[in-house]
Amino acid sequence: MPAALDWLQFVLAPQMINGLSIGVAVVLMALGLTIIFGLLDVINMAHGEFYAVGAYVAVALLTAGLNFWWALVLTPLLLAVLGYATERGLIQRVFHSKDRHTLTLLLTFGVAIVMEDVLKIVFGANPLRIEAPIAGATEMVGLFFPNYRLFVMVVGSLLIAAVWLLVFRTSIGAMVRAAAFDRHMSASLGVPVSTVYATTFAFGVALAGLAGVMLAPIYSVFPTMGRDFVLIAFSVVIIGGMGSIKGAVLAGLLLTQVQSISSLFISPVWSDPLLFGIMVLVLMWRPQGLFGKLGQA
Amino acid sequence: MGALASSTTTAPAHGPGGAHGRTRDAARLLALLFFVLALGFAGTAFALGDVFFLRLATEALIFGGLALSVDLLLGRTGLLPLGQALFFGLGAYVAALTLKHGGGSFWLAMAAATAVSALAGLAGGLIAIRSKGVYFALISFGLAQVVSKVVYNTRELGASDGIIGVPQPTVLPGVGAADPLGFFLVVLVFVAAVYATLAYLGGTPFGRQLDAIRTNEHRVAFLGFDPWRYKLTAFVAAACIAGASGALYPMLRGFVSPELMFFQVSGNAVINVIVGGTGTLIGPLYGSALLTGLKSVVGSYTAHHHIVIGTLFVVVVILMPRGLIGYATPALQRWLDRRGGAR
Amino acid sequence: MSAQALATASRVPAADAVLEVAGLSVRFGSLLAVDNVSFAAQRGRITSVIGPNGAGKSSLFNLISGAIRPSAGRVVFEGRDLTGAPPERMLAAGLARSFQITNLFFDLPVRENLRLAAQFIENGRGLFRGVGASRAALMRVDELIERFALQAQADELAGFLSHGEQRRLEIAVALAARPRLLLLDEPTQGMSHADTQDTEALIRSLAADGLSLLLVEHDVELVMNLSDHVVVMHQGAKLAEGPPLQVRADPAVQAAYFGDAREANHA
Numbered sequence: 010m011p012a013a014l015d016w017l018q019f020v021l022a023p024q025m026i027n028g029l030s031i032g033v034a035v036v037l038m039a040l041g042l043t044i045i046f047g048l049l050d051v052i053n054m055a056h057g058e059f060y061a062v063g064a065y066v067a068v069a070l071l072t073a074g075l076n077f078w079w080a081l082v083l084t085p086l087l088l089a090v091l092g093y094a095t096e097r098g099l100i101q102r103v104f105h106s107k108d109r110h111t112l113t114l115l116l117t118f119g120v121a122i123v124m125e126d127v128l129k130i131v132f133g134a135n136p137l138r139i140e141a142p143i144a145g146a147t148e149m150v151g152l153f154f155p156n157y158r159l160f161v162m163v164v165g166s167l168l169i170a171a172v173w174l175l176v177f178r179t180s181i182g183a184m185v186r187a188a189a190f191d192r193h194m195s196a197s198l199g200v201p202v203s204t205v206y207a208t209t210f211a212f213g214v215a216l217a218g219l220a221g222v223m224l225a226p227i228y229s230v231f232p233t234m235g236r237d238f239v240l241i242a243f244s245v246v247i248i249g250g251m252g253s254i255k256g257a258v259l260a261g262l263l264l265t266q267v268q269s270i271s272s273l274f275i276s277p278v279w280s281d282p283l284l285f286g287i288m289v290l291v292l293m294w295r296p297q298g299l300f301g302k303l304g305q306a
Numbered sequence: 307m308g309a310l311a312s313s314t315t316t317a318p319a320h321g322p323g324g325a326h327g328r329t330r331d332a333a334r335l336l337a338l339l340f341f342v343l344a345l346g347f348a349g350t351a352f353a354l355g356d357v358f359f360l361r362l363a364t365e366a367l368i369f370g371g372l373a374l375s376v377d378l379l380l381g382r383t384g385l386l387p388l389g390q391a392l393f394f395g396l397g398a399y400v401a402a403l404t405l406k407h408g409g410g411s412f413w414l415a416m417a418a419a420t421a422v423s424a425l426a427g428l429a430g431g432l433i434a435i436r437s438k439g440v441y442f443a444l445i446s447f448g449l450a451q452v453v454s455k456v457v458y459n460t461r462e463l464g465a466s467d468g469i470i471g472v473p474q475p476t477v478l479p480g481v482g483a484a485d486p487l488g489f490f491l492v493v494l495v496f497v498a499a500v501y502a503t504l505a506y507l508g509g510t511p512f513g514r515q516l517d518a519i520r521t522n523e524h525r526v527a528f529l530g531f532d533p534w535r536y537k538l539t540a541f542v543a544a545a546c547i548a549g550a551s552g553a554l555y556p557m558l559r560g561f562v563s564p565e566l567m568f569f570q571v572s573g574n575a576v577i578n579v580i581v582g583g584t585g586t587l588i589g590p591l592y593g594s595a596l597l598t599g600l601k602s603v604v605g606s607y608t609a610h611h612h613i614v615i616g617t618l619f620v621v622v623v624i625l626m627p628r629g630l631i632g633y634a635t636p637a638l639q640r641w642l643d644r645r646g647g648a649r
Numbered sequence: 650m651s652a653q654a655l656a657t658a659s660r661v662p663a664a665d666a667v668l669e670v671a672g673l674s675v676r677f678g679s680l681l682a683v684d685n686v687s688f689a690a691q692r693g694r695i696t697s698v699i700g701p702n703g704a705g706k707s708s709l710f711n712l713i714s715g716a717i718r719p720s721a722g723r724v725v726f727e728g729r730d731l732t733g734a735p736p737e738r739m740l741a742a743g744l745a746r747s748f749q750i751t752n753l754f755f756d757l758p759v760r761e762n763l764r765l766a767a768q769f770i771e772n773g774r775g776l777f778r779g780v781g782a783s784r785a786a787l788m789r790v791d792e793l794i795e796r797f798a799l800q801a802q803a804d805e806l807a808g809f810l811s812h813g814e815q816r817r818l819e820i821a822v823a824l825a826a827r828p829r830l831l832l833l834d835e836p837t838q839g840m841s842h843a844d845t846q847d848t849e850a851l852i853r854s855l856a857a858d859g860l861s862l863l864l865v866e867h868d869v870e871l872v873m874n875l876s877d878h879v880v881v882m883h884q885g886a887k888l889a890e891g892p893p894l895q896v897r898a899d900p901a902v903q904a905a906y907f908g909d910a911r912e913a914n915h916a
């Protein structure tokens with residue numbers, strides 16, 4: 010019995026904490042993706058790259074002498090600008106064509122390729138590391154929690170709650186949901202649909218960038234980090250249900266837990282296949298994912 | 307995902323066997339042109355004693371085969387595959403292993419690669435085909451990611467280094483993979499055969515059903531045909547084509563690596579198709595040739611050819627979604643009609 | 650459910666019924682779109698389903714044609730239980746349908762639309778040979794073009810046809826595979842008066858050939874003129890059933906229709 014308790018306390022629990030801190034960032038990223046899909050019906054294949062850009066921007070700001078807290082605040086803003094420009098400049102050009110779904114997917118895919126190479130040019134191909142802004146660990150219930158991870162969990166949860174409030178409790182959120190539900194009707198009711206689209210895309214992308222900043226001290230920063238991460242983000246969104254906020258949160262937290270706990274039992278090589286396998290099973294059982302679209306929670 | 311390719315069929319840009327033969331002459335001409343140019347190129351290169359460009363062109367053709375498999379799915383069936391490199395790489399590995407450890411026969415390697423790809427295609431298809439549109443794209447993407455990661459980490463398969471020292475087989479007496487011109491011609495014949503088969507299929511009830519599925523899948527079931535079966539068949543066929551093309555790669559380069567399964571390769575294949583002309587079959591071949599050449603040229607100046615290709619791709623998607631051949635075919639047809647009088 | 654019980658439920662002799670629907674229900678979330686509907690359609694006759702908006706006619710059609718699966722009840726076609734079978738099995742059994750919202754292959758020519766549908770009669774032969782080899786299908790296409798007066802439009806893309814021509818093509822496509830029961834979902838939807846009359850004549854001629862027809866229609870006059878048997882639906886349930894004149898005189902039916910009209914006048 011004591012051995013089991015020990016295992017719980019010193020092996021399982023830390024893994025779960027780790028999983029939670031990653032999970033919170035994954036949820037933020039998945040939220041961005043699912044909001045973009047829920048409103049614009051756009052599969053943002055470049056979402057991973059925006060995540061990477063977020064991490065790199067943080068690196069750049071830190072190198073420029075700013076501290077981590079400035080980076081945390083400024084990066085999402087910069088990403089939002091980038092996202093707004095991308096939506097307005099590129100995505101809206103193919104938006105009105107009959108082939109919208111495929112074209113936007115391909116377009117963002119092309120943008121992803123370009124962005125990744127730009128990162129490689131500007132920052133080089135070697136991985137970079139950022140120091141965790143909060144050092145040390147806190148002891149609670151006999152366990153040591155790295156302070157930064159605690160911070161990530163707390164701030165991340167607050168941000169997720171803020172997004173929820175924004176989408177469901179504000180008039181801006183109501184406009185976005187109305188436009189998601191019926192574009193033409195909303196336009197005729199005076200909702201500035203184009204601006205709403207661009208802003209929403211910017212917002213979604215900013216969330217990805219934020220996730221990038223938050224996770225940068227935990228993982229290292231390298232040009233293809235986006236592509237590796239985007240699979241889990243997509244899996245979360247697909248399992249949770251494309252366009253569903255509740256789904257993104259639940260699936261995000263669950264899947265990262267599955268990932269961390271399973272790493273105790275199986276080699277990390279198999280963690281991606283496991284997640285993918287879960288995604289496929291969920292899709293076969295419930296093709297629309299666990300929950301509905303943006304219009305409903 | 308009726309989408310992109312149906313915009314290419316509205317202006318009838320199909321090759322021979324397309325749903326409406328209004329541009330049949332122009333399409334046939336452009337297809338013929340490709341192979342004539344290829345032969346001309348080969349002759350010139352040979353006369354000049356070149357090896358590098360012959361091998362590069364052979365590689366372009368091999369990836370052209372992969373692009374054909376993507377076009378079968380995207381341009382004819384309306385499925386966007388973002389993980390076709392999975393089968394390409396699989397075929398490459400199977401061929402490499404067969405050549406290295408199984409006696410070194412060209413035909414055996416090709417057969418083994420195709421057979422394994424067919425099985426993998428069946429398995430992958432059963433998983434992926436149930437999903438529509440975007441989900442299919444993401445599942446195929448995920449499948450390739452997962453398998454490539456596993457291969458990357460499998461020591462028995464050479465892990466990240468892959469398999470090197472693959473012997474170059476003899477195809478026919480006197481013509482072997484070691485012979486630049488000879489192998490170029492072999493691959494050209496292979497690609498021509500695949501092209502001809504797909505073009506022929508387009509004119510059969512089976513091929514037309516794929517067109518119908520791409521155009522309006524919902525109605526197809528009410529006509530008495532189960533779209534799932536047709537999509538699965540197309541998927542397995544595409545996997546075989548991709549696998550067979552992949553098998554040629556180690557014969558050309560003497561090695562295989564997990565990179566052959568990476569998203570890069572899948573993505574490039576899709577780009578080749580879109581730039582060349584979705585649904586035109588010959589377009590993807592032109593696309594592969596063009597982009598391989600472009601990569602080589604740009605690559606001699608900078609390692610960052612991705613920006614160039616990525617930007618070109620974005621421009622094409624926004625401004626010319628039907629691709630080069632998608633626009634060239636009706637334009638050529640108009641010119642032909644004016645010259646010879648409409649037939 | 651025995652044939653006897655089915656017969657009682659539908660008040661039509663079982664032997665003559667090409668289609669029997671028993672206790673059919675479907676629920677969408679909390680909405681009971683079709684509520685325990687039972688009736689039968691006689692072979693070689695024209696049966697119509699009418700009812701005010703929202704009565705559940707389209708859902709009923711979707712249930713019968715295999716587009717959606719019922720929550721309860723049975724669909725029996727020519728004595729075979731085909732409840733919940735997918736559309737391709739329905740067609741293989743001999744049941745075809747047209748759509749209320751034109752559902753053609755708009756990017757393909759008229760001829761190709763018909764050929765795709767007619768290919769079914771080839772039964773898988775010649776699947777991998779050139780389309781020219783499918784003689785039976787091609788002959789059927791010519792027949793249909795002739796019958797439906799689509800010669801002028803044969804090589805046009807279906808999307809470029811006028812609305813009336815498209816509705817005609819819609820029926821032709823449904824007919825191509827030689828079904829024994831044809832479900833027509835609001836065939837005169839959006840049609841001009843002239844086109845409606847042509848369609849009425851067409852339906853009559855189809856019935857004269859021995860085809861069994863099940864119609865959903867909004868045009869009550871058309872239904873009264875054409876039908877041998879009428880089923881009235883209201884709010885998902887069957888309200889009345891019988892020959893046209895009997896149904897028309899039924900006070901419950903009148904209340905359902907006029908009740909709606911009265912509300913419309915007050916709206």
